[in-house]
Amino acid sequence: MEFGMFHEFQRLPGSSEASSFANSLAQVDEAERLGLDAMWLAELHFAPERSVLASPLIIAATIAQRTRRMKIGTAVQVLPLCHPLRLAEEVATVDQLSGGRLIFGVGRSGFAHTYATYGVDYGESRERFAEVMTGQRDYSAEELDSELPDLRRTLAALGAAEEQELGADQFLELLRQKARQLTGAVLAGEGANLVARPELA
Numbered sequence: 001m002e003f004g005m006f007h008e009f010q011r012l013p014g015s016s017e018a019s020s021f022a023n024s025l026a027q028v029d030e031a032e033r034l035g036l037d038a039m040w041l042a043e044l045h046f047a048p049e050r051s052v053l054a055s056p057l058i059i060a061a062t063i064a065q066r067t068r069r070m071k072i073g074t075a076v077q078v079l080p081l082c083h084p085l086r087l088a089e090e091v092a093t094v095d096q097l098s099g100g101r102l103i104f105g106v107g108r109s110g111f112a113h114t115y116a117t118y119g120v121d122y123g124e125s126r127e128r129f130a131e132v133m134t135g136q137r138d139y140s141a142e143e144l145d146s147e148l149p150d151l152r153r154t155l156a157a158l159g160a161a162e163e164q165e166l167g168a169d170q171f172l173e174l175l176r177q178k179a180r181q182l183t184g185a186v187l188a189g190e191g192a193n194l195v196a197r198p199e200l201a
Contacts, residue, residue, distance in 0.1 A: 004038030005031050006075060009053035020052045028063055031070065038071040038103065039063060043078050045114045057090050064098035072098055076107035080128030081118055087132065106133070 009024040044051040056074045112122040
């Protein structure tokens with residue numbers, strides 16, 4: 001059995017953002033000293049009266065540098081609001097900085113207002129969750145036509161510049177393969193530990 005702590009990095013009435021971070025990190029330090037096994041981090045957006053924890057992976061990296069033993073978990077990273085390639089890079093970075101102590105928990109969140117504020121339809125959250133988990137997106141003909149220049153730049157950045165003259169269908173399949181290669185190791189649980197909760201609503 002393991003004992004851990006779930007933390008929202010609360011902002012108490014009358015406190016500043018700076019003091020909220022300082023107080024919460026002091027609690028993390030004490031939890032490490034007392035021997036707790038894990039620190040689980042929430043992800044809360046647009047609720048400044050409640051929490052300052054909008055970027056769990058940044059906080060996880062900070063905790064990784066302040067601790068030596070404690071595991072660090074996300075509970076949960078809101079996957080449908082993330083870009084799969086950027087997320088894979090960030091998770092891999094924290095996994096390295098923590099010496100493999102990251103537990104990467106993912107879900108959809110139940111706060112529809114967060115999606116609305118980001119301009120994302122909450123009704124698309126299940127589909128977006130699957131897209132990020134697999135590193136794959138199905139483009140309509142119209143989307144592919146309008147986004148092709150950006151997609152070609154993405155493919156070039158992934159190391160396949162010589163393949164950019166492929167037809168649209170072949171090109172898109174190659175992009176998907178490259179994305180799966182990059183995201184697969186992290187989001188399939190190779191490296192950071194993965195805890196997926198797609199049913200969270």
